[in-house]
Amino acid sequence: MKKLFLIIFLSIFSLGIAQKKKKGTSKTKAVAEKETVIIYTLEEAESSSEPRIIAGFIKQNPGHEKNDALKRRLMNIIMADNSIEAKPTIKPLSKSKVEKIVSNNELNKGKDLAVNRSSSEKNVNLTSAGSSKKSEPSEHAKKTASMLSHIFNHDPxxxxxxxxxxxxxxxxxxxxxxxxxxxxxxxxxxxxxxxxxxxxxxxxxxxxxxxxxxxxxxxxxxxxxxxxxxx
CATH class of the missing domain: 2.60.40.10 (Immunoglobulins)
Structure with missing residues (x-):
């Protein structure tokens, strides 16, 4: 009798383990997705080093009191990313080019960006050591310029x-x-x-x-x- 109970117990135990394994192997992982319309906050704009976020806040909040300071910060970030020290063999975007992108929209009409005008007209053409051949703007610089133009575009x-x-x-x-x-x-x-x-x-x-x-x-x-x- 004891042997019979033992056999029944082992059978039930083995069946339970097999079902658990089968259940575990059939489970597939899923992806959690969240889609949102992009809303930029002042906190993000002031703390972020991404031109996209700063420009986006300015576009979405045209009358905000901190926009002038954010525009100057945006200019500084873009120009630092294209500085001579950062990329010695790359031709950066000129300050006049960046200023045109940022200022050529309705949000900035009648406002100064507090940028040195004399220096903003200078295009810095960098060359590789021992060569006079001009380098093309980096892909990152082109992407940044395209993104800023898009964000400040008012064309529906x-x-x-x-x-x-x-x-x-x-x-x-x-x-x-x-x-x-x-x-x-x-x-x-x-x-x-x-x-x-x-x-x-x-x-x-x-x-x-x-x-x-x-x-x-x-x-x-x-x-x-x-x-x-x-x-």
């Missing part, structure tokens, strides 16, 4: 929008954006990156750690997409 018929992708996971991402045009965006772990795209419908695909992500998006305005592995 603007054909571009940008997608900011915030990666909350511990894994690096390569987000593929497929539509009439194709884009790839590298997003570091617990970091973010943005890309300008033509407005339209796109399929966004990536793999967040071990979880696959695919989503159809109709991009008609600037948006932020936050990705993470679901709990």
């Amino acid at each position: 018929n603007d054909k571009e929008a940008y997608i900011n992708i915030k990666n909350k996971s511990k894994c690096n991402l390569i987000v593929k954006i497929s539509g009439n045009k194709y884009y790839n965006v590298d997003v570091p772990a617990r970091g973010q990156n943005f890309i300008m795209v033509d407005k339209g419908e796109y399929v966004l695909t990536t793999q967040v750690c071990d979880a696959k992500y695919s989503s159809l998006k109709k991009i008609q305005r600037d948006i932020q997409i936050e990705l993470n592995v679901a709990d």
Whole structure:
């Protein structure tokens, strides 16, 4: 009798373990997605070193009392990123070019950016050691200039929008954006990156750690997409 109970007990125990393993192996990870319209706060604008965030706050809050100080800070960040010391073999954006991008909009009419006008007209052309050949602006400088022009653009018929992708996971991402045009965006772990795209419908695909992500998006305005592995 004892042997019979032992056999029944072992059978039930083994069956329970097998079902638990089966259940565990069939479970797949999912991606947690959060899509929002981008709203910039004063706290973000004052603490961030990203031109996109500072310019975005100025655009969304045209009458704010701290806009003049933020414009000066925006100029300083852009020019520091294109300084001779930072990139000795790259031709930076001139101050006049940056000033034109920032000031050529309705928010800045009648206001000074407190920039030295005489120095702003100077284009600094840098060359490699031992060579007189001019270098082209870096891709980062071109991307920054394009982004600022877009943010300060008041044309409702603007054909571009940008997608900011915030990666909350511990894994690096390569987000593929497929539509009439194709884009790839590298997003570091617990970091973010943005890309300008033509407005339209796109399929966004990536793999967040071990979880696959695919989503159809109709991009008609600037948006932020936050990705993470679901709990």
